[in-house]
Amino acid sequence: MIDPTPVISARNVWKLFGPNPKAYLAGLPEGHSYDTIREDGYIAGVKDVSIEVGRGEMLVIMGLSGSGKSTLVRCFSRLHDITGGFIEVEGQDIMSLSEKELIELRRNKMGMVFQSFGLLPHRTVLQNVAFPLEMRGQDRHERRERALEVVKLVGLEGREEYFPRELSGGQQQRVGIARSLAIEPDIWFLDEPFSALDPLIRREMQDEFLRLQEMLGKTIVFITHDFDEALRLADRIAIMKDGAVEQCDTPDRIVLNPATEYVRKFTEDIDKARVVHAGVLARADVSGEGDPVMASASVHDLAKLLIEDRRAEIPVAGNGQILGALNRQEALNILVGSG
């Protein structure tokens, strides 16, 4: 499902804010901390980040407020010019693109939903949604059709003629989502796209997202503060702190093996039993006996079986074959929260 060739690949990316960032970075000794940089009058929005996003992957970025999530995504879309490092998108060095190429890329490949929506105040919902199509020069009739379609998709039917200020926050956010969907982007950047939605619509939108990704195989970079949301959606989660990525891995592995103390603290309150799947627990070198469990089942799903079953090692099956076996005691520890 996930194509191994990366769509976005970032190597040692830096984004510094300050009076003369390029020169400062050039003279920056190895291992300077966020705070020392700040004392020098610079803010490390993104600090030495290397990360790859595969085709069709959903990467979720998490971290405290001000940790640089939005900045990193802006670097990917070249809304910010990076201070150092390389970013390749679809194999092209994004910093070397000419203005024209960049516009082409954005018109056809990229979509973005903004944290505070970024709607054009003087345009109706429909005109906002059709805006990228209009910029592309699509004809009036076609873009109207398409805009109506996506407006319906986000559940704003009947409000096409409203102006942004006549909508609630959640409705505005959905306009932003619809706008980014209009051009059917391959790469999709979503900066807290559901933050203003009520839980019900939020759930619906998440499902819609999963469906879209399944169907169209979009590459998505998704920022959220909500762990449940991250767990539902993420293929991998990147956790950021002070501009740097502390750990980037699948949800199971992040909760099972936090790379740093910070990540451990950050993930402390999560119900691990719901996150950890049989698949990660399976060890290939052991083979249990009896009926296998599905690799995609979470420990929580298997609770009853884990408690009642007497086997020490339970085989795990995925993709139609046995992957190995999980240690029942280990799984039980996770279930009761002492793992």
Added chain:
Amino acid sequence: MTDAVASLAEAAPRGLSRGRWALIFVAFAVLVTLLQYAGLLPAALHRLPENVIPPFAIWLDAIFNFVKDDLGLLTLTRTLTEGLQWVLDVTANLLFGKRRWPNIGPIPWTAIAAVTGVIGYSLGGWRMALLGAGTFTWTALIGQWDIAMQTMSVLVVAAPLAFMIGLSLGIAAWKYAWVNTAIKPILSVLQTLPFFTYLLPAVIFFKVGPTAGAVATTIYAIPPMILMTTLGLQKVSPEVVEAGHMSGCTRLQLLRHVYIPSARTEILVGVNQVIMLCLAMVVLTAFIGMPGLGAKLLAMMGSFKLGRSFEIGVTIVLIAVMLDRMSKAWVVKQPEHFPRGTPWWRKHIMSLLAVAAFVFFCIVAQFFELASEIGRRQSLSMGKEIDTLIKDFLAVEWVKATTGFLRAFLNVKVLIPFRNFLLSIPTFALILLIVAFALRLGGHRQATYAAIFFSLVALSGWWDRAVITLYSVISAVTLAMLIGLPIGILAARSEKWSRRVLLACDTAQTFPSFVYLIPAIMLFGITDIAVIFSILIFAMVPLIRYTIEGLRTVPAEMTEAADMSGATRLQKLWKVQLPLALPTMAVGFNQAIMFAFFMVIIAAFIGTQDLGQELQRTLAGTDLGKNFVLGICVALMALTFDLTILKWASDQKKLLGLDR
């Protein structure tokens, strides 16, 4: 808070030494003046001798002539004139039937009034409709349609032109830092230059009459448009811009579809200012012979026909209020959506109505003469009657006694002695006094500017007239303070009165300055006092306004703290409210001085001996160099005060922690 304390501690020693220096300057100035009184000062130290005064005017003339003839600017501008002339002819034909292409005018007054009514309705409901239609109906009924349309025909060309130039320059200044740095100082000088300096070059380069009027008006109205455009563009939320980028906008698309619409409010505020400045200026172009409301008013006042002057004044005020209210309503009007399935005609009902009204009245006018034009004889003008009314009133014993007394008292006891006193101070000493003032309030930089600026004024050779100008300004502003501050303080005591007085001030500020001459002349005839009086009322408006604003914005917790400390009302006002309101009031004071410098020149029309008088004289001829020297003198004096007072106000705000 700690910041404020720190800056206090830092400012204290500097303030002290600054104050001491200022004192030394003052002492020295007094000494020099006393020497002069004792007759011990050589004449060369009292006034600059003629032979050291450089012939600035001649130099400037040489430069102008070089630019004009040798560089061929004149041919360029005269060519531009052709185009402008053509447009002006078209509007003149449409509005008052000047015999030029397209030869279809004049448009019947009823049609214009009706369309304005519809526009008013769509912008602000029935009241605005009434204001719009009512203004034009009044104008027609009172028999001033033609002169009003002469004024309007220039306005409708100048305002859009100023808008477009201002918008483009504003965009350029926002986009390119170097344009911004180049434009900024020019703008601040332009805004203090008296309007007379706009008029003469316009005449010389663009022919007398409507064309020169339109050019002067346009240039005069450009600066605020530039400032508002830049401001609006800078304020566009970065995320909206990023959304534009991500939608794949090219630079041009970004500007056209994202930036400009998002800066709508500021740009429309700019439009409002452009319209109001254009109106103010277009009335003043009467001085260079532009026919219209201003010229008529000038003529009527000149021949002391108070009734007609009054009526024209009302017309000007009505037009000003209408234009101001309508353009402001446009600023706050937000687009509303139509429910889905609204038929096409319903969405455009207002435009359709306007067209229908226009056509209807055009047809009606074919059949009824009155609906098309109201002649002199049918008009309802009561000029004569009002005239006698006013003159009778002024002749009433106690009124006559009051104005007579005021006139005599102010003149003999206050104004003339003050003027003579100012004139008696040696040039050098007076400059020193002003430098001391700038040093005490502003700082070293302001003091340096004051020294340079006033020395230039002295070198211009117009020192005595400059001092008389200064005298008019100072005495008028002082009187305005004596009257305006109590009014402001009283009004600030209640919410209701604050609002009422502020509204009155806002409205008064939209009146073209010319109008302020009318009551002055009515009360005091054509005298020195009338000059002071007209400046006084003009300058009082910002004083009252900023006093109220300053007092009303004193944080509630501070007045409450005073209440809890058992302060009486007067103590609270004196110890808490006034000190905190002072920086804001200083801004009003500054504006009052700027207004006074502006008005003093207009009032020269009544007959004064200051720079304004000389300036007006230059307009009759082609004394461009002298005109500029005089204009720059006024600008330099005004700028000195502007720089000093504003610096003081912002320092004070910082000190009090009021800036955020």
